[in-house]
Amino acid sequence: MAEGERRPDEGVLDRSEGFGERLLGVLLDRAHEMPPQLIAPLIAEEVARVGGRDVSILLQDYGQLVLVPLPGRLLMVGEPEPIGDSPAGTAFLHATTVEVPQSDGVRMYLPLLDGSDQVGVMALTLDTVDDDDRRLLRRLAGLVADMLVTKHSYTDQFFLARRREPMSVAAEIQWSLLPPLAMSVPQVAVAGILEPAYDVAGDSFDYALNEDILHVAMVDAMGHGLDAATMATVAVGAYRHARRADIGLSEIYTFMDRAIAEQFGPDHFVTAQMMRLNITTGHLQWVNAGHPAPLLIRDHKVVRQLGGPTTLPVGFGGEEPRISRQRLQRGDRVLCFTDGLIEEHEAGEEQFGEEQLIHWVNRIEHTEKGVRAVVRSLSHALKQQRGGRTTDDATLFLIEWRGGAADHLVLLE
Numbered sequence: 001m002a003e004g005e006r007r008p009d010e011g012v013l014d015r016s017e018g019f020g021e022r023l024l025g026v027l028l029d030r031a032h033e034m035p036p037q038l039i040a041p042l043i044a045e046e047v048a049r050v051g052g053r054d055v056s057i058l059l060q061d062y063g064q065l066v067l068v069p070l071p072g073r074l075l076m077v078g079e080p081e082p083i084g085d086s087p088a089g090t091a092f093l094h095a096t097t098v099e100v101p102q103s104d105g106v107r108m109y110l111p112l113l114d115g116s117d118q119v120g121v122m123a124l125t126l127d128t129v130d131d132d133d134r135r136l137l138r139r140l141a142g143l144v145a146d147m148l149v150t151k152h153s154y155t156d157q158f159f160l161a162r163r164r165e166p167m168s169v170a171a172e173i174q175w176s177l178l179p180p181l182a183m184s185v186p187q188v189a190v191a192g193i194l195e196p197a198y199d200v201a202g203d204s205f206d207y208a209l210n211e212d213i214l215h216v217a218m219v220d221a222m223g224h225g226l227d228a229a230t231m232a233t234v235a236v237g238a239y240r241h242a243r244r245a246d247i248g249l250s251e252i253y254t255f256m257d258r259a260i261a262e263q264f265g266p267d268h269f270v271t272a273q274m275m276r277l278n279i280t281t282g283h284l285q286w287v288n289a290g291h292p293a294p295l296l297i298r299d300h301k302v303v304r305q306l307g308g309p310t311t312l313p314v315g316f317g318g319e320e321p322r323i324s325r326q327r328l329q330r331g332d333r334v335l336c337f338t339d340g341l342i343e344e345h346e347a348g349e350e351q352f353g354e355e356q357l358i359h360w361v362n363r364i365e366h367t368e369k370g371v372r373a374v375v376r377s378l379s380h381a382l383k384q385q386r387g388g389r390t391t392d393d394a395t396l397f398l399i400e401w402r403g404g405a406a407d408h409l410v411l412l413e
Helices: 019-033 036-049 087-094 131-152 157-162 169-177 225-244 249-264 353-365 371-385
Strands: 053-060 066-069 098-102 105-114 117-126 182-185 188-195 203-210 213-221 270-278 283-289 295-298 301-305 324-327 333-337 394-401
Touching: 019 036, 019 131, 036 053, 036 131, 036 157, 053 087, 053 131, 053 157, 066 087, 066 157, 087 098, 087 105, 087 117, 087 371, 105 131, 117 131, 131 157, 169 203, 169 225, 182 203, 182 371, 188 203, 188 213, 188 371, 203 225, 203 394, 213 225, 213 394, 225 249, 225 270, 249 270, 249 283, 270 333, 270 394, 295 353, 301 353, 333 353, 353 371, 371 394
Parallel strands: none
Antiparallel strands: 053 066, 053 117, 098 105, 105 117, 182 188, 188 394, 203 213, 213 270, 270 283, 283 324, 295 301, 295 333, 333 394
């Protein structure tokens, strides 16, 4: 061979299909036409290929109390697992694999992540576990989560599994309106929860991450039942429409105000709070339309309310709102909530109040990690402290600013 010539196979990438690619490729190749009811047996067959057995798919119920087994051919269907006190719950809340040694092997609990939103948990048993198993099963769980989310949009199968009690029509509307309950990227994380989960009507929230700007809105429509749900739907729809038109916060308020007034008349209103957070700089802006002021949490303690000028609720034709501003520090959290959280009271008794809310925020911030775990524990603890009852919607939405960058995620190692 002459100098400078290259051997035929030199520098050629190996594109042959290995075991792992074949395993995951079956899901990728079939996912687009897979009927929802066949996902379960396919997952069980895939896990069996790596020596796994006793497969369960566990989905979060709407009340965020338990992980409910998804019924399906070849799946193991046992009792629901408590989110707050079980290996499956730990995997779910903290988005991490949990391994539990058993007499017949190792029980693995893998979080099902759609993006960063925890869909549920995949549980299975292996005789032994090594790093190759962990890597392959983690990636398999990611594909399973994507399939569940995709199929969820045109089947009731997963909805019915998650529903633990009858749901009102208003709540059906609100749940169909919501974005994922949690989202996390290197610079920011958010999580929300609605109570009462099966009868919520006027409360809702929305968010979107566009480039370096996190957009957030929380709304609370007056009244109860379908009327409140309808108003909340129009308010969120108007917010999304205005947000996507790339106008300022004051203009967004005006657009929402006009939409509610024109649709429902002068006697109806929606309190609202709209925010923009630059996830690179930590610069937070917000407009408050008759809503409770959010709380600023720093070093796991409430340091103050994020007060400032307010305007009339949406629908009342308030003056152009003034924009409030706050520069966040890395690790700061901002807690938004609706008035049902602090105005609940027994007949003749005082309201629950912001003082008790702040007490419980400080307490739970030191016992839970991650925004999703904090929001969930805080909501359930507050409901218990209010006597286990919620006569009005009570919604929480938590934002954590982390700063930094995400460019490293596009680098192939």
